[in-house]
Amino acid sequence: MRFIGVIDISIEDRKIEHIKIAAQKDIEEGSTLFDEVQLIHNALPDFNFDEVNTSTQLFGKPLSAPFIIGAITGGTELSGKINEIFAEAAEQLGIGMYVGSQRIAIEKPETRWTFSIIKDKAPSALKIANIGAPQISKLDESKAIDWINAAIDMIDASAIAIHLNPAQEVFQPEGEPWFKGVIDKIKYIAKSINKPVIVKEVGNGISKEVAAKLKDSMVSAIDVGGIGGTSFIKIEAERWRRTDISELSSVFNGWGIPTAISICEVKSVFDGVILASGGIRSGLDGVKAIALGASAFTMSRPMLINALNGKDQLMQFAERVVREFKIAMFLTGSKCIGDLPNLPIILGPTIINWLAQRGVRCR
Numbered sequence: 001m002r003f004i005g006v007i008d009i010s011i012e013d014r015k016i017e018h019i020k021i022a023a024q025k026d027i028e029e030g031s032t033l034f035d036e037v038q039l040i041h042n043a044l045p046d047f048n049f050d051e052v053n054t055s056t057q058l059f060g061k062p063l064s065a066p067f068i069i070g071a072i073t074g075g076t077e078l079s080g081k082i083n084e085i086f087a088e089a090a091e092q093l094g095i096g097m098y099v100g101s102q103r104i105a106i107e108k109p110e111t112r113w114t115f116s117i118i119k120d121k122a123p124s125a126l127k128i129a130n131i132g133a134p135q136i137s138k139l140d141e142s143k144a145i146d147w148i149n150a151a152i153d154m155i156d157a158s159a160i161a162i163h164l165n166p167a168q169e170v171f172q173p174e175g176e177p178w179f180k181g182v183i184d185k186i187k188y189i190a191k192s193i194n195k196p197v198i199v200k201e202v203g204n205g206i207s208k209e210v211a212a213k214l215k216d217s218m219v220s221a222i223d224v225g226g227i228g229g230t231s232f233i234k235i236e237a238e239r240w241r242r243t244d245i246s247e248l249s250s251v252f253n254g255w256g257i258p259t260a261i262s263i264c265e266v267k268s269v270f271d272g273v274i275l276a277s278g279g280i281r282s283g284l285d286g287v288k289a290i291a292l293g294a295s296a297f298t299m300s301r302p303m304l305i306n307a308l309n310g311k312d313q314l315m316q317f318a319e320r321v322v323r324e325f326k327i328a329m330f331l332t333g334s335k336c337i338g339d340l341p342n343l344p345i346i347l348g349p350t351i352i353n354w355l356a357q358r359g360v361r362c363r
Contacts, residue, residue: 071200
């Protein structure tokens with residue numbers, strides 16, 4: 001099934017559509033199943049709240065909390081302004097940030113500023129570059145490395161993500177569902193550059209089978225990108241709302257692996273860094289993700305919505321998330337981030353049943 005060429009629309013217009021739909025429409029889908037992850041209250045933490053240390057380190061960069069602004073945007077004037085706000089917030093709060101796919105800036109240098117502004121506004125923050133798997137699949141090895149290095153240099157990134165989005169591509173009007181040879185290209189990139197390589201999903205989750213392949217490919221980190229948050233199937237369906245393709249895509253609403261389960265699946269076979277994304281909506285969710293095996297968590301859509309209302313509102317929201325995270329640490333008796341992976345947890349029946357059928361041991 002291929003929809004390529006059905007609609008003639010520029011990549012800039014597509015990115016603007018994505019921003020508007022993500023911010024204004026009901027495009028979240030499914031459950032993360034974090035509601036089935038119960039942390040045990042510790043009524044006697046034996047330390048004061050102000051002694052809780054939320055700081056950590058990731059990819060050689062210090063973080064005030066294991067919190068990263070998720071991959072969202074770039075390539076248009078609007079997205080450049082959004083990225084500027086994100087960068088200023090990341091720098092001031094001491095948190096990390098992804099950028100959206102940098103393909104547009106590589107193919108259209110006039111849009112480069114919408115990404116490179118991050119380098120100026122967040123010189124010391126953790127910054128993660130981002131390129132799509134379908135795009136590198138079509139490049140020869142030398143050209144792929146050129147793209148990767150260009151993306152890293154553009155924002156002075158500490159790591160680069162290669163995003164997997166087959167569900168989005170197959171339903172996107174201009175989609176490029178090209179995944180043949182991607183795993184070999186990822187392996188080549190991971191061994192050829194001197195930066196950590198992250199492989200991330202964009203909202204449908206990563207299974208233990210895919211994680212095992214990625215482990216063999218020597219990537220440093222996996223970002224699970226599970227279901228329960230923004231659905232790119234729903235976003236693309238909204239773009240197709242006047243055609244029969246919208247009905248076709250609706251069959252696949254909820255397709256994928258819930259975020260909480262995807263963390264467990266990946267953790268069962270992968271001993272590198274795990275990043276949790278997909279429907280995380282609070283600092284409490286973040287603590288649950290790390291208790292399951294993640295090293296850090298990301299948020300995208302809530303950050304976008306708040307950024308569109310200005311830097312002050314974004315800062316207030318992000319500070320609240322960090323505060324929630326710190327409170328959850330205190331109430332579980334966790335004085336530092338290293339305590340979280342050892343927390344006792346209770347899992348609900350959906351998670352238990354899934355893991356049992358899949359032969360996955362949580363943690």
